[in-house]
Amino acid sequence: MKDKTNACFTGSKFFLCIVAIIAMLTSAIAQKKINPGEVWPDDKGNHIQAHGGGIVKIDKYYYWYGEERRQGMDTGLRYVSCYRSSDLTNWKFMGDALQLPDPEHLGSHWVLERPKVYFNRKTKTYVMYFHLDDARYKLARVGIATSDRPEGPFLYRESFRPLEKESRDIGQFIDDDGTAYLVFESRPTKGFSIAKLSDDYLKVEKEVCLINAPLEGGAIVHYKGLYYAIGSALTGWNPNPNKYATATSLEGPWTEFKDIAAPETKTYGSQSTMMLKVEGTKNTTVIFMADQWKPKTQWDSRYLWMPLQIGDGRLWLPEPKPWSIDIKTGNVQF
Template identity: 30%
Template sequence: MEPMKAHPVRRALTAAVAAALLGTLLIAGQAAAAEGASDAVPVGETWYDTDGNAIQAHGGGFLEYDGWYYWVGENKRHDSALFLAVSLYRSQDLKQWEFVGDLLTADTPGVCTTGTYAGTACKIERPKLVRNEATGKFVLWGHWETADSYAASHLIVATSDTIDGEYAVERNFRPGAGEVATEHADPTYPGTDGKWGYGSRDFTVFQDPDTGDAYLVSSQDHLSMRVYPLTADYTDVDWANSYPLFENRRREAPALAKIDGRYVIITSAQSGWYPNQAMYATTSDIADPAGWSQLAPVGNNTAYYSQPTNIMTLQGADGNPQYLYMGDRWNPGALGSSTYVWLPLTVDGADLSMDFHPEWDFDPATGSIVVPDLALVSEGRPVEATLADAAYPPSAANDGIAYNLNTSGDNTNYYKPAGVPFTWQVDLGRTRDLSRIDLSWRSYNGSETYSAYTVSASRDGRTWTRLADRSANTTVGFTTDALSGRYRHVRIEVTSVVNDHNGNAASWAAGLVEAQVWA
């Protein structure tokens, strides 16, 4: 194995240290719970704060202020979609997070009342926090809904004089309410004129680092998004100067950043709590509705089992920024156990890419993201597999195409076996010191499945050693397994494929989008 490197080029650690760090996440949960800290960023694993509690900051927003990174998000420790609290954490190294407090709770005055709705329960999702330099106020935004549906499609705004202070609700509204008639009614609207305004669901708030201007981008309905300039005090939207974005493309979960003078947005498709392919687009002028590029895929076909929530800019000591994708790995059966997928983004001109790393480190002194320096050794190598559909050959599972160009239904490129069980194996060309295997599974939107499987390896292609046993796997879309030892051949054996929605066998949905062996 190779040393780790500072993303994207600087080598930083010895091979021995890299090997040790690759095993960190195998004991991270136990060690963190005992010691109340995380030594690395645990991608897709439970992340503990400095008190030893699982971090509850889902759908989060981030703000760098006064020497600290602040992370605000949904507290789901009660395993419910209903609002419990918006919680705040802080860190100086992105790894060890201290719980600061709850900014909003169900007891906050006005948090669950608006228009004709005066319930005692509601929903607040994807909170975002910004600071207005002119007013000195901290402004907290959220997506608000009644307890019983997602028909209201509101925004809620609260402000405070201090980042960890008492936040007061300023407004709970739909943009353009009282002025704009739209197709989707707001059940909380007190009027009878049908002018209930633009609905707003998944959203983000973005503050331009060059101009100080701020914007809100949200899913207006099931089909399109909308871009709003914020008012000068950041507590309202300028709906009259808003415009639709990605019309009829069914995008949601926006995350926005400014990279090399261009605005970059990452969004997901709509598949409930299940993951799907993230897409990005760019523009040089956020005020120009026609300036956005076409949507292009980033990451694999399920965004490594995550949904985007934020893009963080990390300023390096050398003046060169790095960018961090931040996503949620939702667990709909136990929302409080949902985890976080934070991964470095690579920028190459106008192109954006994202590779998976099961763990990585951050050096706050240099502002450098440090990732394991491993080689992908399986791509394009000879493969053997159980009989396949001719249109979806075994070679599709290591051709370097892990993404999906469809926004619904099936994937666009994958190996499709004739049935289940099936095997797929690759010849790496020579003996390699194996580190891990990442598997991007076929994922049919609306009928997402999980596969029970094992991973074995061989030096000669005849005698096999089992390296990973995932016979009890119930994770859909994307899995990763640590490997060890020197081998030339790697085999995946799938024994069952199950529809996660109903528990039924689903051999018709079996398939591998990409198998990546790292050494």
């Protein structure tokens, strides 16, 4: 050990050792705040790769799943990553929960997007839904994979069009009573559907409501007696002013959609993917989860997470800035 340490301080090796030490220290330092739009390091110091993702809480841990877009991956596979956290701020990389070759001979540049995982407490099964498509977005189906562990590996089962409708961007929602729903955008119907899953979560059982608005990136939360739905306009990779509506039941009727932030900000360059409710001993906080996409450098796409100003039928996304949350109390600090 002594000889190796001394060797670090000869010539160019000194600089390399300093860089290595800094990297180790950085990865070991706990994050104290969530910094919207910045690089978000995991436990190893690497930028989190969980794009278009979703979160499920199992006991004391949150599991964050998303599109793995890091550089140098096998281009014939599609990857879904899994991260674990007890505080929503510091995340441990649990590995790729899914590594999937082309499941249905879709050809080059086939698509796996917006993975969402549900835990079925009756069957003790983790069920992953994702948007499955060909390069031209003509397939428009959901794919399903399952695992008996949260970190996987997940095994591909099948794909289908939910309720025989086209499905592209998907979202997940689990109501306070534990009922699981899939939210999916159907282009021909010019709206997004809220559909109840079967008891085993392996099928889409019935449509609860079709929200008559041409929106994608659907996210839903139930907060103090009202349902809030957020959606993004159909502008591809380009950000737009996300909007919200409310209803006293998932079946509707839903109010007209209103902006969640000043329209000129285009939702601060982001697109909705989920609203996460944290119920603490003192406060209930709803976190807006969104992606800031970089289509030409997708591995560098960022995350915009911010606590929403929500209640009495109103919802507003504040200007992003560093913040922290106490998971036990639900309190937020800026």
